[in-house]
Amino acid sequence: MNRDVVIVTGAATGIGLATAKLLGKKYLVAATWRSTPLAAADLEAIGGVSVQCDVGVYEDCRRLVEEAQKHGRVTALVHCAALNPTPAPSVEEMEPEFWDHILRNNLTSSFYLAKCVLPAFRGAGGGAIVFVSSTAGRNGFSTAGGAPGHAKTAYATSKAGIIAFTKGLAREVAADHIRVNCMAAGPIDTRMLPNREATEKRVPMGRIGTAEEAAVAIAFLLDDATYTTGCTLDVCGGQYMN
Numbered sequence: 451m452n453r454d455v456v457i458v459t460g461a462a463t464g465i466g467l468a469t470a471k472l473l474g475k476k477y478l479v480a481a482t483w484r485s486t487p488l489a490a491a492d493l494e495a496i497g498g499v500s501v502q503c504d505v506g507v508y509e510d511c512r513r514l515v516e517e518a519q520k521h522g523r524v525t526a527l528v529h530c531a532a533l534n535p536t537p538a539p540s541v542e543e544m545e546p547e548f549w550d551h552i553l554r555n556n557l558t559s560s561f562y563l564a565k566c567v568l569p570a571f572r573g574a575g576g577g578a579i580v581f582v583s584s585t586a587g588r589n590g591f592s593t594a595g596g597a598p599g600h601a602k603t604a605y606a607t608s609k610a611g612i613i614a615f616t617k618g619l620a621r622e623v624a625a626d627h628i629r630v631n632c633m634a635a636g637p638i639d640t641r642m643l644p645n646r647e648a649t650e651k652r653v654p655m656g657r658i659g660t661a662e663e664a665a666v667a668i669a670f671l672l673d674d675a676t677y678t679t680g681c682t683l684d685v686c687g688g689q690y691m692n
Contacts, residue, residue, distance in 0.1 A: 453477070453478045453521075453522045453523075454476075454477050454478070454522060454523050454524075454525045454526065455477060455478045455479075455480055455518050455519070455521050455522040455523060455524045455525065455526075456473050456477040456479055456480070456524075456525070456526035456527065456528060456672070457480045457482065457515070457518050457524065457526070457527045457528070457563075458470040458473065458479055458480070458481050458482065458528045458530065459482045459503065459505055459528070459529050459530055459531035459559075459563070460482065460483070460505075460529075460530035460531030460532065461479070461481035461482055461483060461488060461496070461530070462481075462483040462486045462487065462488050462489075462492075463486065463640065463641060464530070464638070464640035464641065464661050465530050465582060465635065465640060465661045465664045465665060465668075466481075466528075466530035466531065467488075467492060467661065468660075468662045468664065468665035469528055469530060469664070469665040469669070470492075470496045470498065471492070471495050471496055471665070472665045472666070472668075472669050473526075473528070473665075473669060473672070474495070474496040474497045474498055476673070477498075477526060478497070478498050478499070478521050478522050479496050479497070479499070480498060480501055480514070480517065480518035480521065480524075481493065481496055481498050481499070481501070482500075482501050482502070482503040482505070482514060483500065483502060483503070484502065484503065484504050484505070484531065487500065487502070488500045499518075499521060501514055501517050501518070505529070505531045505559035505562065505563060506551075506554045506555040506559050506562075507562075508562045508566075511559070511562040511563050511565075512566045514563075514566070515563075515566045515567050515570055518570075519570055523570075523574040524567060524570040524571070524577070525574045525577045526577055526578050526579070526672055527563060527564075527567050527577070527578075527579045527580070528579075528580045528582070528668055528672065529559070529560055529563055529579070529580070529581045529582060530582045531555070531559065532555065532556045532582065532608075532609075533551070533552055533555045533556060534602075534605050535552075535605075538602055538604065538605065540603070541603050544603075544604065549604050552605055552608055553604065553607070553608050553611070555608075556605070556608035556609065556611075556612070557607075557608040557612060557615070560581055560612055560615050561615065564579065564615075564619055564630075568623065568628065571623075571626070571628050572626060572628075575627060576626065576627030577627075577628050577629075578628070578629045578630075578631075578672050578673070579629070579630045579631070580631050580632065580633055580668050580671045580672050581612045581615070581616050581630075581631075581632045581633075582612075582632070582633050582635060582668070583609045583610075583612040583613050583616075583632050583633065583634040583635070583682065584605075584606075584634055584635050584636075585634055585635070585636045585690040586602055586605055586606040586609050586610075587606055587607075587608075587609030587610035587611070587612060587613050587634060588610075588613075588634060588684070588690045588692075589606070589690060590603075590606050590610075591603070591606055609634070612632060613632055613682050616630055616631065616632040616680060616681075616682060617680045620679040620680035621680065624679055624680075629675075629676075629678065629679040630679055630680065631671040631672075631675065631678060631679060631680070631681045631682070631683065632671075632681065632682040632683070633667050633668050633671060633683050633685055634682050634683065634684045634685065634686065634690070635659075635664050635685055635686065636653070636659065636684065636685060636686020636687055636689040636690065637650070637653055637658050637659060637686065637687065637689065638658065638659045638660065638663075638664050638685075639658045639659065639660055639661065640661055643658065646658065652689065653686070653687040653688065653689050654687060654688030654689065655687035655688050656687075657687065658687075659685060659686070663685065664685050667683055667685045670683075671683060
């Protein structure tokens with residue numbers, strides 16, 4: 451019970467999985483998944499515990515934190531889980547249910563998780579959160595923006611909201627020794643990346659990033675950036691420059 455615990459959502463694949471593996475070297479990882487369980491080999495590599503959780507459901511988030519606390523002091527949260535359906539409808543074609551579904555799972559889930567984990571952080575004397583956003587939240591569209599059938603306004607809005615939520619929450623809890631930062635991912639080699647060849651041509655560095663590169667940035671914000679809060683770090687090969 452002396453080991454610090456980090457909750458990593460969306461840990462079954464992509465950035466979440468790479469982050470869980472990297473953080474497993476320091477923390478006990480409570481790795482979450484919704485519909486695709488972690489592979490046995492991945493869970494062994496992480497060396498943590500696997501928890502099924504739908505982050506779009508408040509009670510699931512509350513239960514997740516309670517489960518994580520059974521294994522040690524919860525001092526960190528990385529929220530990677532997100533929905534990015536492709537193709538996606540334009541605003542004119544979009545049903546309200548689609549909008550609500552994307553915003554609840556990508557943005558409202560950040561509020562749910564923060565609300566549930568903050569008491570655990572205070573009990574531990576402090577903590578750190580990294581939310582995963584996207585350059586879609588910077589530019590108003592994803593790397594697929596403009597392609598027929600690939601409108602991403604709901605997704606981009608949810609990711610922009612995460613950036614704003616990061617700043618607001620960071621101000622609220624800074625005096626409590628709790629840091630809140632954000633990593634905005636550009637084109638990363640995961641199953642969520644559409645139009646790979648066309649996207650690669652638009653990246654100044656000329657290549658797609660890896661999930662491991664995104665994980666390194668997350669780990670930096672979580673552990674090494676001790677005088678940084680309210681920050682959004684863009685990991686995008688120069689696709690967005692601030």
